[in-house]
Amino acid sequence: MLDSLTPRLAALCRYARKLTLTPWAMEAADVERLRAHGLDDRAIVDANQVVSYFNYVNRVADGLGVELEPTWPQGLRERRTYGARRLEFPSVAADTLPWLSVAQMREVDRLMIEEFGIALEQMMENAGRSLAVLARPLLGGDARGRRVLVIAGGGGNGGGGLAAARHLAVAGAEVEVRLNGPPERLDPVPKRQQTSLGAIGVAARFRPDEPLPDTSLVIDAALGYGQRGAPSGETAHLIRALPNAPVLALDVPTGLELETATLREPHVRAQTTLTLALPKQALRAGDAKDVVGDLYLADISVPATVYQRLGLEYESPFGCSPIVRIEMA
Amino acid sequence: MSWIKRATGAESLPNILASHSLNAEALDAHLRLYRTIMFGDSPLTRSEREAIAVAVSAVNDCHY
Numbered sequence: 001m002l003d004s005l006t007p008r009l010a011a012l013c014r015y016a017r018k019l020t021l022t023p024w025a026m027e028a029a030d031v032e033r034l035r036a037h038g039l040d041d042r043a044i045v046d047a048n049q050v051v052s053y054f055n056y057v058n059r060v061a062d063g064l065g066v067e068l069e070p071t072w073p074q075g076l077r078e079r080r081t082y083g084a085r086r087l088e089f090p091s092v093a094a095d096t097l098p099w100l101s102v103a104q105m106r107e108v109d110r111l112m113i114e115e116f117g118i119a120l121e122q123m124m125e126n127a128g129r130s131l132a133v134l135a136r137p138l139l140g141g142d143a144r145g146r147r148v149l150v151i152a153g154g155g156g157n158g159g160g161g162l163a164a165a166r167h168l169a170v171a172g173a174e175v176e177v178r179l180n181g182p183p184e185r186l187d188p189v190p191k192r193q194q195t196s197l198g199a200i201g202v203a204a205r206f207r208p209d210e211p212l213p214d215t216s217l218v219i220d221a222a223l224g225y226g227q228r229g230a231p232s233g234e235t236a237h238l239i240r241a242l243p244n245a246p247v248l249a250l251d252v253p254t255g256l257e258l259e260t261a262t263l264r265e266p267h268v269r270a271q272t273t274l275t276l277a278l279p280k281q282a283l284r285a286g287d288a289k290d291v292v293g294d295l296y297l298a299d300i301s302v303p304a305t306v307y308q309r310l311g312l313e314y315e316s317p318f319g320c321s322p323i324v325r326i327e328m329a
Numbered sequence: 330m331s332w333i334k335r336a337t338g339a340e341s342l343p344n345i346l347a348s349h350s351l352n353a354e355a356l357d358a359h360l361r362l363y364r365t366i367m368f369g370d371s372p373l374t375r376s377e378r379e380a381i382a383v384a385v386s387a388v389n390d391c392h393y
Binding site: 058 | 344
C-alpha cells in the first residue's frame, strides 16, 4: 500500500505506523530516516505531533464509545472493526529470512522427525494451533459463534487443518469440516486428529454432492507444500464450491505448485497464508503473490542446527512471537 | 453519541468533541491543539498531515 505514495509520504507513514504500534521500539534511526527524505527538525516535530494527537483522539473515541454522527451511512456506523487487525503480529522483513525450496523443506521435516525426535503429530499440532490463533483476528477478534469452514486433505496439511478445527471449535466457533476424500483414506496422524475432533462433536465429512455452507472464514488445508499437478476430484470440486468468504491457507494455497512455481487450475485464492518454519521460495514467485495474500510465518520449533545442516544462514525470527508477518520489500 | 453524557450546550458539537465536553478546559485545549497541528503553519502539507492521521487511525482500527 505504501508503494504508491511518494517516498517522503511513505516514510512519514512508516514513522506513524511504527510509533503507533511499537512506541517502545523507536530509535534515533527512525528520525534519521525522515531526515533522509529532506524533512527538517520542525517538520519532524509536526509529524510527531500529528501521530501523537491521533493516537490520543482515537483513544478518546474508543474509550468513551463515541459513535459516528447520524449523517454517516448506517453500515459504517454499525461496523466496529476494519481490516484484519494484521498488525497484532510483529513483522519481519522478507529479505532477512532464507526462503526454502520444496526439497529443503522436505529435508527439514525429515531431520525434525528422524534426528530431533519431534514427531509429525507435534508439528501438526503446532501448525493447527497457530492457524487457530491467526484465524481469530480474521474473525473480527473473537471466534465465539463465528462460522468457520475447513477444507482438509488426507495428509499432513489436512491434519493441521483438523487440529485448527478442533482448537477453534473448543474456543466456541461453529466449525464445519469437509474432507477431499473418504475418512478411511486419511493418513494415520491426521486420522487421529479426526478422531479427537469427532470426540468433541465436530464431524469431518466427505460429502461430494452437497453444497458448502455459508461461512465467515474458510481454512484451506487441502494440499500442502508437496502438491504436484492440478487439483482433481473432490479437491477441485471443493475449490470451485467455496463460499464467498476470506480464505486462510495453511502453508500454501491449494493449487499453487511450489515445486515448479506453477499456479494450477483450479486454485484457492487466499487473503492470508500461514506458512510453517520458513517461507517457501515459490510463495513470492510471479503469479503466486495474488493467491497467497498476506503472508505469515509460524514456528514449529525447528532449531537453527537443522538449517545449518542445510547450509543456510538462519537467525530465528520468532524472538517476539511464534507467529510473525512477513513484510515484503 | 457516546457512553458518556454531554454537557449542556454541547448538542451541536461533533460526537468526538461532545464526548468529553464535561471537562470544558480539556475540550478547549484539545481543540486548540487540533487546530494548531492540523491547520497551523507547518513544513508539512495539509494532505501529508491528513495522510499521517489516516495511517495512525487505520493501525489503531479506530471505528470513529
